[in-house]
Amino acid sequence: MHVDDLTTPALLVDAAALEANLADMAALLPGPRLRPHVKAHKTTELARRQAAHGHTGFTCATVREVEGMAAAGLGADLLLANEVLDARRLGAVVGSGARVTVAIDSEQTLRAAVDGGVREVLVDVNVGLPRCGIAPARAGALADAARAAGLVVRGVMGYEGHLQMLDDAAERARLTTECTDRLLAAHADVGGEIVSGGGTGTHAMNTACTEIQAGSYALMDTAYTAAGLPFRQALTVLSTVVSTTAPDGDMPGWAVADAGLKAFGMDHGNPTVPGGNVWFCSDEHLVFAADAPPRTGDRVRVVPAHVDPTVALHGRMHLVDGDEVLETWAVDLRGW
Known part of the structure; x- marks a missing residue:
């Protein structure tokens, strides 16, 4: 055709540019160092290309994305990096054999995970973006409550989304370090093996995280290009x-x-x-x-x-x- x-x-996707982006990111953040965010492309066939480059754990933004990734056989390790108050559909995905972790930032989202049948969580920490996330000083108490309720706390996540496209790369790096320091302080109280954060705009700056949740790098847009990304x-x-x-x-x-x-x-x-x-x-x-x-x-x-x-x-x-x-x-x- x-x-x-x-x-x-x-929508057109240039095959050579896509492959170069996937390969370049795999070289920068190999294997589990990158948890690609599928919200950027919402396409399981593209996710298969990312998995072929060694990125087999994925970040999702919606319950629908979790369901679709699992149904496509890409459910080895799915993180829903958003809070939900009804996790029953996620529990059904867990019941199908996929591994699902959900973000929590309150007693209500903790209880939703328990009631919905999700057994693994990350504590979502507010690192500076005024959106979801618990205050760093309260993260440890929420993790304790989650464990007391029978959940496995895999670690913490935080997103410095307000910094992703700052034009000044040095300032972006400096502020990213400040955000990561808040996340690491919370992790010291929470525990677990995962420190998850970052995005396309800070993928090379957020070195303290164990995994980066970048997504837009695969397809790109003018806003990220203006930020000088490679x-x-x-x-x-x-x-x-x-x-x-x-x-x-x-x-x-x-x-x-x-x-x-x-x-x-x-x-x-x-x-x-x-x-x-x-x-x-x-x-x-x-x-x-x-x-x-x-x-x-x-x-x-x-x-x-x-x-x-x-x-x-x-x-x-x-x-x-x-x-x-x-x-x-x-x-x-x-x-x-």
Whole structure:
């Protein structure tokens, strides 16, 4: 199949860039040093590629992701790095033979794990991102309560998500160390063999963690590229130019492509058209001006600003070599 045969908008994944990203990360963080976060791609076939590079433990963001990974035979060691108050579906996955660990940060999430049939937990520690996580000084008491309730406490996790895309790499590294120090202080009270944290933006800075939860490195986006990370842009959204307007006096010309707000995660800003300037996105349209004005019917490959929500808007992704479609993968971990 040729990319021109695809209905647009369509997710394209450059096969060579993806493979280079997976290989480079495997060299930097081999085996259990990386627990890839599948929320970034939500695709079990891509997770199989990560497993082939030695990364067989995975991080998940939703119960659905845990279920789908286990059903795909990728359930050797799954971490749900989010709190849930109803863990019964996770307990069913454990009952099927998969290993599932869930994050806890309160008595309520501890009790949900017990009641749901999950027996292994990590204590989620607030290291500076104002989201989930218990205060470091209270982490040990929660671990004690978990063990008293019959749970196995494997260690701690913390996420410095607010630092992932800081432009100043030195400042990012300094603040990452501060966050990791808070996590290590909690770990001293909690115990266990795991100190889990980090992400794509801090993967090389968070050296004290036993495992890193990076995900976006596999596909990348413009926000992470701007942070100076060493991975290649693998993901684009193929779009078709459906309308063009020629320059008229002082008014520049522009083009309209058929991928808008419903095709891109927009929380990190507009997507990018190489060689062009994106003016704005509306529901179904992307309006841009280009150095070389396109013609109606031309295909353009648009680079998303935020990979995770962009992928979640699409039902499939196409692995490509230039203009040849090699494989089509279902984005099968979407939804809840």
